Amino acid sequence: MGTEWVDRARDAAKELAVDALQRDRANKEPFVEAELLRRHRLPALLVPTGYGGAGESWATALAVVRELATVDGSIAQLLGYHYVNQANLWLAGTPEVAERLGRPSAQWQWLWGDAVNPIEPELTLTPDGDGYRLDGTKSFSTGASVGDVTVASGTVTTTGEPLLVAVPRDAEGIDFGGDWDNLGQRLSASGSVTFTGTPVDGKWTIGSLAPTKVTPRSSLITPAIQAVFGHFYLGIAEGALAAAAEYTRTRSRPWTLGGLASATEEPYVLAAYGAYAARLDAVGAQAERVAARLAEADACGADLTWDERGELAVAVARLKVVATDAALDVTSGIYEVTGARATANRYGFDRFWRNVRTHTLHDPVAYKRREVGAHYLTGAYPEFTLYT
Known part of the structure; x- marks a missing residue:
């Protein structure tokens, strides 16, 4: 995985973090944020080197999305969708199309909607x-x-x-x-x-997109976008927990009946943070495995089989299930470990929950659970649609 690009994403995230709450409240079209992504040269990360791009893998792209999501879920979504939209050029397009549109996309850091x-x-x-x-x-x-x-x-x-x-x-x-x-x-x-x-x-x-013309490779678009979902849900949850931890360390008060000097000594608080941290660590390990599998499937090119594509789709569905549940639980549960004063609007911790609550409704996670269960019981793979 290209650590240089994750470092670039981390630098971009630092800039986004400065006024993340204010920008969320302003609710404006993100032209400035889009230019920030271009300035850090993140849009051309996936473009093959033959077309002038960085030629990085999906593992790097998903790590970048996850990093941005820790401070701004919206911009992580914007970039993650861009990666998938742009990848149509070489996954579903001909080499001529990829050359014609991929080269200027890399040169000018085009952002794709x-x-x-x-x-x-x-x-x-x-x-x-x-x-x-x-x-x-x-x-x-x-x-x-x-x-x-x-x-x-x-x-x-x-x-x-x-x-x-x-x-x-x-x-x-x-x-x-x-x-x-x-x-x-x-x-x-x-x-x-x-x-x-x-x-x-x-x-x-x-x-x-005609069913008779779709190939395992061109159909990678769907597991790719669903993998993006899992990664930015996870990133949002990680950002929420980090923000809550900083608040607990610096502002939270111990409960009056506990007889403790600091909120960081509260056994219930410690247990909750331990549970959340362990859960996100487990989801993170799963996310990294999925990212590696997507990169491997992409590298197979035209040799990718439908069975290999099916195994990837199931792995991505599993990630979406656990990332959705963990993100919703963590982003709502942080108030249990920060206390009543943390609900003040000036802290804006609610934006983490609002973001995952909104996007996790994109397509019903119950259907992903069903896909995982069907594969577990019968070995069936999800059929190709623009959702599976």
Whole structure:
């Protein structure tokens, strides 16, 4: 794993930590934060060296996402989604597409957003000369409004084929709704986007999502995005526990009936921190194994089999289950070890819980438990969808 890049992420996280609470409350589009990511050259981390990028593995990319999440879950989501959106170029695209779009993506540190929410009506792609005209609306389009390029999924009106295409942010006919105003992940730029006759150059077509054309390699997009989820849930929980620990050490008071001089001597407080720290350590070890497996699967290239892809999908589902449960428990439980005064709005500890509570509803974790259980009992792998 590239420790240099984790160090860069740590430096970026220090900058984000300075005003994390104030930015969360301001709820603005994260243009400044996106530029911070570019300044630290994190967007091109995964781009292969042949296209001018750093050529790092998914293990490094996920570690970077986890590091950023300790201070700002929104920006960790923004970057994590970017890595997955951008990776479509070499996972689902041809070498020509990867060269055409990967090289400027590395050179200019392009940030990639998405408009592919599969549970909404599909966007339409109407053939027009050598390309298409893109029409329709997606309610959730993380990163599109502040990124440089958006990956969109649309159905060709004449053939019914589902395609992935890339659309530059400044293309005509794009309207960003600016309507992301949710409980948490407030700076993830996840508002709506509407395309009205937006031109799509045929050379910016990435690949097909038709079931007969999907390969184990191109389908890695789904376990990759779910692995991103697990890593930034874990990072948020680690950040919450660290913030709580600092508060306990410097501000918490021992309970009057305990007869102790310091909150750090309270046996119940110590036991709670011990349980949380041990739990996050275990989830962290699992996250690192999953990251390594994703990197190995990616390195297999066209030789990756559906069985190998299936084993990875189950491992990722397991991570999502335990990371979701641990993050929700830790981010709500920190108040038990910090005390009533820690609920003051000036500390803003609630943002950790709000962030994981919001994003863990992305797709029901109960279905991930079901996938894990089905594999355990019957050996069945999750079928490929944009959620599994």
